[in-house]
Amino acid sequence: MSNTENIEKDPNLGLRTSDYYFDLPQELIAQDPMEKRDECRLLTVNKNTGKIKHQIFSEIIDYLKPGDCLVLNNTRVIPARLLGEKEDTKAAVEILLLKRREADVWETLVKPGKKLRPGARASFGGGILKAEILDVVEDGNRLVKFYYDGIWEEVLDRLGEMPLPPYITHKLQDKNMYQTVYAKYDGSAAAPTAGLHFTNDLLRRIEDKGVDLAYVTLHVGLGTFRPVKVDNVLEHHMHTEWYQVTDEAAEKINRAKKNGHRVICVGTTSCRTIESAAGEDGTIEASSGDTSIFIYPGYKFKLMDCLITNFHLPESTLVMLVSALAGRDNVLNAYKEAIKEKYRFFSFGDACFFTDDEI
Structure with missing residues (x-):
């Protein structure tokens, strides 16, 4: 049944x-x-x-x-929360990694969505990591391609923050x-x-x-x-x-x-x-x-x-x-x-x- x-x-x-x-x-x-x-x-x-x-x-x-x-x-x-800036306007942006689609392409949540449309580019850590918005998919999520030198996990560990749930407002110390x-x-x-x-x-x-x-x-x-x-x-x-x-x-x-x-x-x-x-x-x-x-x-x-x-x-x-x-x-x-x-x-x-x- x-x-x-x-x-x-x-x-x-x-x-x-x-x-x-x-x-x-x-x-x-x-x-x-x-x-x-x-x-x-x-x-x-x-x-x-x-x-x-x-x-x-x-x-x-x-x-x-x-x-x-x-x-x-x-x-x-993974420290999936990336805080950076839009390359052309320097406006603050946030990208949250959800699911890896292929090598350097991730399905993500982005803020602000209106400013991160396909073709937009963002920079993190003073250019250590760069991102290009490829497409808009289900639920308004974005496919994002990342560009960097070195090992992805090390870059992410250096720049990313833990994606704590929205009801937690304190910063995680460890x-x-x-x-x-x-x-x-x-x-x-x-x-x-x-x-x-x-x-x-x-x-x-x-x-x-x-x-x-x-x-x-x-x-x-x-x-x-x-x-x-x-x-x-x-x-x-x-x-x-x-x-x-x-x-x-x-x-x-x-x-x-x-x-x-x-x-x-x-x-x-x-x-x-x-x-x-x-x-x-x-x-x-x-x-x-x-x-x-x-x-x-x-x-x-x-x-x-x-x-x-x-x-x-x-x-x-x-x-x-x-x-x-x-x-x-x-x-x-x-x-x-x-x-x-x-x-x-x-x-x-x-x-x-x-x-x-x-x-």
Whole structure:
């Protein structure tokens, strides 16, 4: 049965975007990362009953059992925000890298759009990096060709800034604080933020407990932060992101399921990766490609049993995904409790664990 059929037969699942609204005080939006990653707060929620427990993130290990498989997204955020000037007028411009199309051609977001039409040229770092607008594509994005001497990654690391979400207004003092400790493959315009809470020591202790760590890759696009602009959830069009599941990751996930253990995703990006690659029989094979999977109530999970995630924006596709796992009422009640207890929200905020454990 498809999502659409499920929702049409049970309208209480949440068909309207407004069903996912909650009022969030501005002061609860975290502006800076925690100094010690695993000392943030953890709201543990039984996904079936909605029962809640207040904890510290490092206590997540107490819920992980030998044989479980923890799935983590090892994408690495690139310093994708370039600030420069238009070559002819010297007016300030901004280019945000979204997706590499070929060697030195990127799909980007630009500001101001009216001044950066095809043929326009921009300069960054006093001419170290130059750019030419080639074309306007979907959603007003620009194809941009870059010119430079040397190695692209070194130029970008020197000139680029981390593309923090628009709700973060503080300047990031250390670029590494917007990377997971296991970040490996360059390509994201945003961090898989649920993973920011893990330390190398915590991951080592989790492995020592007999939990398998399966690393997958999904390069997070800025579509993650785009609001849902339609009232009917079914009419929303998801952005496309590139993912990869290796043979090793597939083997670990399949072993956990075969032996009756749980697959626990770290973040919505890990969830979307394995659910995109999963077969209808509940197994997963090594694969890569583009996914625009949209998970909302009515979706039947093929692989994921539990989810570690941050607190998400009202009316966002991410709140809808979590509601597909734990039920809209349980999720919104948990968020209501988090707001009451002044948890920190969004990318640098606290964490939530939706589990089937007794609480």
